[in-house]
Amino acid sequence: MDRNRRFIIGASIIVVAVAYLVYTGIRETSVYYFTIDEFLAERAAMAEEDVRVAGRVGADSIDWNAKTLDLHFELAEFDGGESVPVAYNGILPDMFAEGRDVIVEGNFTAGTLEAHTLLTSCPSKYEAEIPES
């Protein structure tokens, strides 16, 4: 019995270590994940926060400088309603274009999403549209 208890203690140490790592990991690395509609509703509370927002690239909003790699665009609601400006510096993802669904990760600073990551994934990535015959 004594032996068993020792092992339960040994095992508990590992379990507690895992739990601790998970807990602090989540606390330190988690970011809010919004769709654009949710984000616009919560906008006031999100100043200086790290966020991840899924939305659609607004029509006629892309301003791209190929020399400096500066990109500005509006992240708009899926129905094209309200939007929030996004600033990004880096290579344009392959599928980035107007009307595409994108996920922006970054900090919400002074009314602009300062993006460090720009993902063009959409849930239907494996499913293409079938051309009309």
Next chain:
Amino acid sequence: MIELGSLALQLALLTAVYGIVVAIVGSIRQRADMVRSGRHAAYAVHGLVVLAAIALWRALLTHDFSLEYVASYASSTLALPYTIAAFWGGQAGSLLFWVLILMTMSSIAHLQNRERNAALMPYVTATLLVIAAFFLALLVFITDPFARLPVPASEGADLNPLLQNYWMMIHPPSLYLGFVGCAIPFAFAVAALASGRLSDVWIRTTRRWTLFAWFFLTVGNVLGGRWAYEELGWGGYWAWDPVENAAIMPWFTCTAFLHSVMIQEKKNMLKMWNMVLVLLTFTLTIFGTFLTRSGIVSSVHSFTQSGLGPFFVGFLIMVIVTCAALIAWRRPLLRSENDIDSFLSREGAFLFNNLLLVGLAFATFWGTIFPVLSEAVRGIKITVGPPFFNKVNAPLGLALLFMTGVGPVIAWRRASARNLRRSFLWPLTLGFATGVVIFALGYRHYYAVVCFSLATFVLATIVMEFYRGTRARQSLMHESPAMALANLVGKNRRRYGGYVVHIGIVMIAVGMAASSAFRIEVQETIERGQAFEAGPYTLTYAGLKNTDSPHVASMLAEVQVTRNGQPVTTLYPEKRFYKRQQQPTTEVALRSTLRDDLYVVLGNYDAESGLVTLLVFVSPLVAWLWIGALVMALGTVIVMSPTAAEQRALAAALAVEERGLEGAARVVR
């Protein structure tokens, strides 16, 4: 042919349901004819699924665009290998592929066991058919691969360009073999619980199946990493994307299972734990299959959102509840016959290795489903990314690497001071010295330093084992060193094959640590003729080339590479434009050596100014990841290769089981 495929699936579903019923009733009523009929039903389901698969492949190869599936994932200009691979490129086809593999394995397992394990087999049949029936029901009622378009399409939409890569030909099948392979040990575990035959016979019978599944899980994960590395263009190979996590979680628990069954075979301990692990592994394979199809977590490579989610959740709950009930019912038979004597023993080491592996699986699981949980609990979606997984899994992985060195050489029961000194004095010294040297050289990335130290430690324990074993054979058998080494491995395949796998693990650990800690990333926007430096390399942009074909148009940048003034190579990073999907993709140019990889991406091209943006990564030791994976595969093959001794052990275990039948039956009642 299409109607035939559809019909075959419906018949397969009916046959599977019939097989489940007769197998279970036959076992309970001790009716050999019914049990046989159940087995035949399993063979029949296999045949029908093969028929359906042929029908779908035929439709793909003949470009039958009246079929929704073919029109969505193939096109008339898609190359033949990718047309074949389009079978598993979409939702319905990949599920059909799943059942195809499952039933093929089921037939093999039934053939292997037609003369033995008579008490287990009816339940094995039933369990495998339950799994098959679930997938067949999805195919028949929810996502029909043979659905017709209202109006036939004139041309297909083509396979996603990202999937048009040769790794995609072998990565998904490999992972599916691994996933589905876990179903066989699971089925035997359920059968052992249901029939009350809870000796280690089920474990010995399925040992090679488990290794087979593990082999393909390993290969599948590595190939997935290789695909991401070549195709996604961000210089890395693992991003802790939900889909990647789905594939690695069963690997963790399956690895734990492979280790803990050794304790059951040798010591008759951890029976309950092994049951839990095999159940967990199978559940995680189903969960992984579900995760990629449900749309519950957003991922860079998920299938479309679909109505499959609730069915998978239902099936998972059914599996977990059934197994928990079986385990609870059989708890008296799952008691350990021995205790662990000491922390400092092989049993102790294996137990900690298991806890670490399950800890890794748990942390990964938690991080993967955290957004779903936080939304359910707090009403707000919070997500964790790669930083979370790196932060949590890196220390656990390092602890596991340490155990890789300890577990195989520490003594059973209780390690004496002499055993510890003899096994670990030199390796620990060498490992510590490595750390000190690397630190003195000025490297301050602590995880990497620790990883290199531990790698040296593990490698030293393994080398010592090989050395001592070879020396012993040389002096006892008077063999030449090469002969002694070959015989040492050949006569103890499990042990030394396992060491080979561990060497592969060490290589992968070193490759991961070096490439993530010391990777150099440079991004430059330049004109033709301009040069820039990336680590030890100098890159000069020499101009653009265009190529065109009906399927794809490309633009290639010519980049001349020198190192210390000497020309090294010319690389051609590429932008491709797949015409059917109207989508540009990036093709990485790669120069791989044992020392480092030079990885060049053509980021942007601006026609107006003639400027190109090149993104360059120099990652040290990445090649050791792929080499380590090959070494692991080789080691697994050594471990799996059959030996006479092992056959005898299985035969003996079976004989004990047959003779002890009445006794065992009495205990159950």
